[in-house]
Amino acid sequence: MTNHANNPTVGGKTSMKTIREAINDALREEMRRDPTVIVLGEEVSGGAGCEGEDDAYGGVFGVTKGLMPEFGRERVIDTPISEAAIIGAAAGAANNGLRPVAELMFFDFIGVSFDQIFNQAAKFRYMFGGKSKTPMVIRGTVGGGWRAGAQHSSMLHSIVTHVAGLKVVMPANAYDAKGLMVQAIRDDDPVIFLEHKVMYDNACEVPDEQYCIPFGEASFPRQGSDVTIVAISNMVTHAITVADILAKEGISCDVIDPRTVSPLDHEAILESVEVTGRLVIIDEGNPRCGLASDIAGIVAEHGFYSLKAPIRTVTAPHTPVPFAPELEDAYLPNADKLMIAVREVLAAGPSGA
């Protein structure tokens, strides 16, 4: 059985926190600790120039609520609707002494600002021979389940993972969300921090004090030796569901949540497959050139002789996200689809399970 340190506990008090609150805590504490941390984006406070209440939204998902009243509009900056200028300003400020946390609201809006991300921010460190650092975070919500339609539901982590120079973080619980956000802010490279919109209210015990979760270290929500399931972001929920059902049948699943897609904890996945010989990857992204096929490729290349059965991937189909609830539900990977794939993998191969 693979055995890795999982969620090293920080001393001191913990409280029940949602992912929304955990990210808010991380931002607030880092802003208190470091005056160079700023937050900018559309409606990160809300109410700019209006007659009604200030901090009217605190981000459209309420993640940055309360920051503006504490730190003022100089450090919590409501911007015009100009994503290219928002991301460019964050990158330029990061090169010049600030640690900006820029919000893209829905990560689908990356399209408007993509040059500033992939040609600019991502390349500075390398292209300038290591002379420049770009300590910035870009936050955005990803994923389906909200009936938000094709332009507000995309899961675009693979696009940014493909870009050298970007770190890509996708927390699946409040504990990870806080520790990864603190790390993202303190990190000297551009970090893409992707929050799944259906997960904001998910809660767990979170230490009150600040702590960092290093990038590139997977966590193991369930440990087992019969089959490896790799899942990230909201897909971790489904992986745990499947693992718990199979546990009752005496089948043990090793559920790996890489937590960061870039850097990716290859070793954890390869070590697990060495034990289980069976691998299923569940991913909400589209199937081509995606996280699932990427991990499958890594294991096929480096863990081929451990495999007892073909690798299976469970992904969204190769379409945009449909609006109608029946179609969106059919589009999204879920526990049922994962269960079918896991059972197939368990039954496949020379000996079966």
Added chain:
Amino acid sequence: MPYSTEFLLSVYRTMKTIREFEERCVKEFEGGNVPGFTHVSNGQEAIAVAACIDLSDKDIIGSTHRGHGHCIAKGCDVGGMMKEIMGRSTGLCKGKGGSMHIADIDKGMLGANAIVGGGPPLVNGAALAAKTLGTKNVALSFNGDGSANQGTVFEAMNMAVVLKLPHIFVYENNGYAEGTAANYGVGSNSLTDRNAGFGMPAECVDGLDFFATYEALKIATERARNGGGPTAIEAMCVRFDGHFIGDPQLYRAKDEVKNARKNQDCIKIFRERVISEGWLKAAAMNAIDKEIMAEIETAVVDALAAPHPDPATDLMSDVYCSY
């Protein structure tokens, strides 16, 4: 009488249809019949109608996330729209688009757009096609005080001037982009001055006044049709509802919406004007009201009874290839 009775009745009918459609959308949303999130345009009806009433099905419009009014003004079927908003397979986009993605190419409705500023470059393309093919058709984009600050919109305006495209840029300035005031988000003191800086005729009109808006748009449309290039019209207006249905609107002043509904209602203003001028009788408009209520009721009843999409056949249709 400067306008025909037929024209005035048609204007009234369309404005009122938009109003009732939007009010009913709010009700159906609150009743749980509309999935996702929805932006309604009640309060801004005069602009949609003024912009579209002289356009043919061959003239193209590009809309925004707040697009129901533009669709109705451009002639989209309200039944098909209601079905789309409720995610039914007989909706205008088979339930795959939803409120923010209603499109009806046969009606020259290029699509609502959930990406702020996504439309104007595409509308430039429609204008370029019209110009290149010599069709004399025009293209019109709806923009907001918020989307006005998007680089895509700046680029589209400049290119429209450079290529002398038949593109009318309509800016619905309702004072807000979500919870950000236009007077904060638009750095220039005047959006219209900024628009003029691109080198196109630019005008600011009272968007609550159908007639003022229509007259400005008529000139702009004729200019575009006759090869005179783009125009920008900023129409000042009021958003009666939240940014989205359910928006608590904490950023608005107390009683702002109540007062606006009372004193800044473009449909009331239209009615008062046509009655006081003696152009239309109240009874004629009241009769239209009744018909519209029945039409919207039918649209809702039909939509609620309409079939849901079938994942087995509909999820993987309209894709060029699947894996």
